[in-house]
Amino acid sequence: NLVVEGEYSGSPLDLLRLTQHIEKEINLGPKLHNSPRALDIDLLWWGEETHFWPHLQIPHPRALKRNFVLSPMLYLRPDWYPPGSSLSILELSRLLPQSLKATMAIINLTPDSFSDGGSYIDKASLSQQLLKAVNSGVSFLDLGAESTRPNAHPLSSEEEWQRLLPALEILKTILPKKSCRPWISIDTYRPETLMRAAEWYLDLANDVSGLISPEYIKAVGDLSLPVIAMHNLGIPANPMLTLAKDTSIVPTLEKWFLLTLERATKAGIQAKNIYFDPGVGFGKTAHQSLEILQNVSKLSRLGAPLLIGHSRKSFLSLFFSSVSSGRDAETLGASLALLNKPIEILRVHNFEAHLKAQLVFEGIRQNE
Structure with missing residues (x-):
């Protein structure tokens, strides 16, 4: 699992459409029934902004409950307080079961x-x-x-x-x-x-x-x-x-x-x-x-x-x-x-x- 931080010139919905196109291209081809997709991209945060659309919610509603999100975030912004949180990324990560170091x-x-x-x-x-x-x-x-x-x-x-x-x-x-x-x-x-x-x-x-x-x-x-x-x-x-x-x-x-x-x-x-x-x-x-x-x-x-x-x-x-x-x-x-x-x-x-x-x-x- 990876977390990537970057800048984008368009809107969150523009980026959602782009990531969905990338997913579609990568996930083409034969696969087993109920097998996981080769690539799954989520938009987690958009700076300090919050957005609610029918097909997109930012911040991602489950981002702070996922170890595979918070663990890599530690090496990008351990001291960041996500929107709506009184705890930093490091503190939030330590609240979850931490089997994978x-x-x-x-x-x-x-x-x-x-x-x-x-x-x-x-x-x-x-x-x-x-x-x-x-x-x-x-x-x-x-x-x-x-x-x-x-x-x-x-x-x-x-x-x-x-x-x-x-x-x-x-x-x-x-x-x-x-x-x-x-x-x-x-x-x-x-x-x-x-x-x-x-x-x-x-x-x-x-x-x-x-x-x-x-x-x-x-x-x-x-x-x-x-x-x-x-x-x-x-x-x-x-x-x-x-x-x-x-x-x-x-x-x-x-x-x-x-x-x-x-x-x-x-x-x-x-x-x-x-x-x-x-x-x-x-x-x-x-x-x-x-x-x-x-x-x-x-x-x-x-x-x-x-x-x-x-x-x-x-x-x-x-x-x-x-x-x-x-x-x-x-x-x-x-x-x-x-x-x-x-x-x-x-x-x-x-x-x-x-x-x-x-x-x-x-x-x-x-x-x-």
Whole structure:
């Protein structure tokens, strides 16, 4: 399902006739009895206007009750209040059953990441993985070229770029052939990397350092990008540096995000473009990371889209002792527990398993 925002020079009725013509052309041809149409186009809103005609009502009377409308709208106008509503798109979305989350596929272009470092060093395997991810139905591809594991060696800006470039070159050959593609996210805390990536593909910035750099904030603002701000106590992660054991996790995270939001918006980033990642495994003990997931619903009151990056993290060893690359089952278990929570994005390594599991979960839930 897609939501498209745009401008039209005619009237709503003119656009209705045009969309009906498009539907008719696309839906021609043989089809099974009672089978769904190949294309179904609805007019949802017309700015702040309301219209009532025999064959058209704007706003669409069921738009605010449909997850497949509100979920994609989150990435267009999360802070918009539709006509007649006292709640924003983000707030409305969280009122509905939320089994289907946006999936962000982790593409590590590093030789030294904990769980999958070195997996895509040769271009053939990288090309295969990128094509698989693009075709899978994930909402985001997150390209990361620098490991944030404990004691990781910091890269120079040029080293990071040389690791990113092959992936961007491959995507340049893949994405133009797609009528619908995932957003491309760059996992970097360097503003110069963002600016260079913007000349290729860049839809989202993922800042594990938490928007502490004025230069980074300026780059995000200049590029009009949405950005993920992650809570941390230092990059790369230091397992010896964590929040105090008696820390009240939720208030601490809320305070940090509100200060980050204030700093970023004063520098020119729109509030609607700032997503919050509470930083599972970064500056937290294993039990604190678990506590974040157990209390994630409380973070929704911040009014920001939430991303959870729990995939293969060491806190999962609280349940079973396993190496990082072997924690996919534990990760999926945590993800299933999060499906009915008010979060928007799951950032995971094994994206194929997550997509399949979510569809099965949703298929069963719909028939309850």
